[in-house]
Amino acid sequence: MNKITRINSRGTLLKLALIYFSFLFVQVNLSAQDGEKLFKTTCTACHKLTSDRLVGPGLAGVTEKRSKEWLMGFIKNSQEMIANGDKDAIAIFEEYNKVPMPAHPFSDEELAAIIDYIANPEASSAKKEEPKEAATADAGAEVDPLVLEGQKLFKNNCKACHSIGTDKVVGPGLKGISDKRSHEWLVKWIQNSADLIASGDPDANAIFEEYNKVPMPAQPVSEEDIKAILAYIANPPADKKTTTATEEVVATAEEDSSMVTFIVLAVICVSLLVVILMLNKTRTMVAKANAEKAGVEYTGPVSLVEAFKYTLSNNKGYVAVVVVVLVFTGLVNLMGGAATIGVHQGYKPEQPIKFSHKIHAGDDKIDCNYCHSSARHSKTSGIPSLNLCMNCHTYINGGDKTFLYNGEEYPMAEEIKKIYKHLDYDPKTGKYGDNPTPVKWIKVHNLPDHVFFSHQQHVTVGNQQCQTCHGPVEEMDVVGQHSKLTMGWCIECHKGTGVSTKDNGYYDEMHKRMPEEFRNKVLEDGKLTVDEIGGMECAKCHY
Amino acid sequence: MKNYLNNSIKIVGMVAIISLFSCKEENGLAPEYMPDMYRSPSIETYVDYGELRGKQGDDSLRNTLTARKPVEGTIHRGFTPYPYENSIEGYNQAGEFLKSPFDYTEQSVAKGKELYGMFCVHCHGGAGQGDGSLVEREVFPPLPVKFTESLELPEGKMFHTITFGKGLMGPHASQLTQEERWQLIHYIRVGFMKKPLTADMGQTAVVADTNAVVQ
Structure with a gap:
């Protein structure tokens, strides 16, 4: 006890900790694969494996440029090296504006693993043993053939009793099973669970008991097959692509069928017209022949137009009915048309940079206010400037991913490059040039000049969700105008929407000053609505 | 006829x-x-x-921009100049000298929580463990910072980081006013780092005062 209390200086404690940790890791043989894991959790925040600069320099070829000892020393404590006067270290320190790399207290084994990984990242991903590792490395890229094979095998052999989620079917859900059990254990269990139970394995017996002593039948699958299945369970490929593909097919099919209908109708119209012309000709000929037979001169209609007029003037009753019906439908149509003047509902322009709200707001779950931050403070919701894009896109460059925009697939990297181009940003050096150009975004929601609308009022005071007016933006890849934005539409909402006066000193004061009679009338139903505080006054919005 | x-x-x-x-x-x-x-x-x-x-x-x-940068040197109302420069020295100085000008109140923490949900949660995660939706979807690397009780980070450094960014985190000064940045810090410190609401924050320890935030 005494001894421990005496060790109070920080240095000694640190040394002790280091010794303890090195003991921990000496026994563990770290491979480049662990290096990959360490690199991904610790280094990727500042470094890339390519020569592109991120926060720190890109690390491609760094192992050839510097010795292993130098690298280990620098990662462990770069400041100490700088203080000791190492020339290379000082040069880097100067180059990066004297922002030092933070010290990373790795053990030597861990450092060696990381450096091995940096020196040869492919080698490690090639000899990946654990299928899970394979899956994470390939996430987002093409689906590993191993995973595909596993999917097939799973469907054929396992799906009847297991899900790849956490749901219990007959047997347990298999999500994260590779983390829970060792690979060897799983192979033994799948190939012959009864044997494993008989051998007295505690885990196996626990499961056996848990599932009421119903054993899992021995599966006739090879070790290779199991590897594939586990890879599939660890990282099931998203079936997004297949669904979008079918959607697209449906869309084109619809387009085709409407085209076909149009052509068919046109053909019918033309042939009917030909028939009418021919009939008219025959009729004239017959009428002329009849007149000749009777010995009189034919005076009736000859051309189609004349025939038409002749028929109309002999059927005035019908004509009157048709005229009245046509006039009224025309008028109704006209009124409907007039009501759409200036109403741009459904306006959905493609933007110069194919920015998908579905990805950013829907999949990534970034709050609307993150980018449209001025909605809380000002009249306009604000189109974010490009510096905001760069908060994430210094790191996210799209890779080889693709995305859907207006029903078509585009490479992500191309669109992100447009940001770089507008900013005159060089992703290789991480430096901004001095010739930035603005993006010509197309404004979607336009209100006429004679009406005043403030986002601040609605978002900050009224606590309205963006979706109330803008619709499900998080599901739109191209944003369109969801609501009508007409006065009738505004009024409809103002009529019944309640106003929360909680923690709002303004309303407390306003209610205090109100004549009692009026206050009672307003708060009669216990709810304060927008129209009761002047939301229906003309001058509230038109001035 | x-x-x-x-x-x-x-x-x-x-x-x-x-x-x-x-x-x-x-x-x-x-x-x-x-x-x-x-x-x-x-x-x-x-x-x-x-x-x-x-x-x-x-x-x-046509094609003339209406969105312009303000004239150089202009500041908006209520703006206080920030004396620490965007460098490691500025970061350290801010850590040492910069203290929250606003009192820690329940209101400021609540407002900070709301702001955290808008501006931080997709990277830093709901519990401040650096596991937000972007990290979960593996589009962003796991964050090196976890807001835990054991994290020793002075509030000045936090403010400096939100203002200028640090590492992969970009500057957020254009999205958050100075007061909002402090409210965020109040929430992170009280909510995740478990600092007491009225602890020694360099300012007078105060009981919740409703008017403090408004002022």
Whole structure:
């Protein structure tokens, strides 16, 4: 006890900790694969494996440029090296504006693993043993053939009793099973669970008991097959692509069928017209022949137009009915048309940079206010400037991913490059040039000049969700105008929407000053609505 | 009789033609009647100069930006100049000398929580463990910072980081006012780092004072 209390200086404690940790890791043989894991959790925040600069320099070829000892020393404590006067270290320190790399207290084994990984990242991903590792490395890229094979095998052999989620079917859900059990254990269990139970394995017996002593039948699958299945369970490929593909097919099919209908109708119209012309000709000929037979001169209609007029003037009753019906439908149509003047509902322009709200707001779950931050403070919701894009896109460059925009697939990297181009940003050096150009975004929601609308009022005071007016933006890849934005539409909402006066000193004061009679009338139903505080006054919005 | 017939045919034709005009234009943009009711003669946010009333058709004005940078040296109302520069020295100095000018109150923490949900949660995660939706979807690397009780991070450094960014985190000064940045820090410190609400924050330890935030 005494001894421990005496060790109070920080240095000694640190040394002790280091010794303890090195003991921990000496026994563990770290491979480049662990290096990959360490690199991904610790280094990727500042470094890339390519020569592109991120926060720190890109690390491609760094192992050839510097010795292993130098690298280990620098990662462990770069400041100490700088203080000791190492020339290379000082040069880097100067180059990066004297922002030092933070010290990373790795053990030597861990450092060696990381450096091995940096020196040869492919080698490690090639000899990946654990299928899970394979899956994470390939996430987002093409689906590993191993995973595909596993999917097939799973469907054929396992799906009847297991899900790849956490749901219990007959047997347990298999999500994260590779983390829970060792690979060897799983192979033994799948190939012959009864044997494993008989051998007295505690885990196996626990499961056996848990599932009421119903054993899992021995599966006739090879070790290779199991590897594939586990890879599939660890990282099931998203079936997004297949669904979008079918959607697209449906869309084109619809387009085709409407085209076909149009052509068919046109053909019918033309042939009917030909028939009418021919009939008219025959009729004239017959009428002329009849007149000749009777010995009189034919005076009736000859051309189609004349025939038409002749028929109309002999059927005035019908004509009157048709005229009245046509006039009224025309008028109704006209009124409907007039009501759409200036109403741009459904306006959905493609933007110069194919920015998908579905990805950013829907999949990534970034709050609307993150980018449209001025909605809380000002009249306009604000189109974010490009510096905001760069908060994430210094790191996210799209890779080889693709995305859907207006029903078509585009490479992500191309669109992100447009940001770089507008900013005159060089992703290789991480430096901004001095010739930035603005993006010509197309404004979607336009209100006429004679009406005043403030986002601040609605978002900050009224606590309205963006979706109330803008619709499900998080599901739109191209944003369109969801609501009508007409006065009738505004009024409809103002009529019944309640106003929360909680923690709002303004309303407390306003209610205090109100004549009692009026206050009672307003708060009669216990709810304060927008129209009761002047939301229906003309001058509230038109001035 | 013929005249009457001819006229009625003409009327029907006209109505049909007029109702054709009510069709929507391409992209869903509707026609405009009397543009002077729609377009502002003054400069509106994000509207092309060539779209202003009286300026339509003047192609030389098209593509002129209405969103401009403020004149150099201007500051907005309520702005306090920030004395620490964007460097590691500034970061350390901020850590040492910069303290929250606003009192830690329940209101400021609540406001901070709201802001955290808007501006931080997709990377830093709901519990501040650096596992937000972006990290979960593996589009962003796991964050090196976890807001835990054992994290020793002075509030000045936090403010400096939100203002200028650090590492992969970008600057957020354009999205958050200074007061909002402090409210965020209040929430992170009280909510995740478990600092007591009225602890020694460099300022007078105060009991919740409702007016403090407003001022």
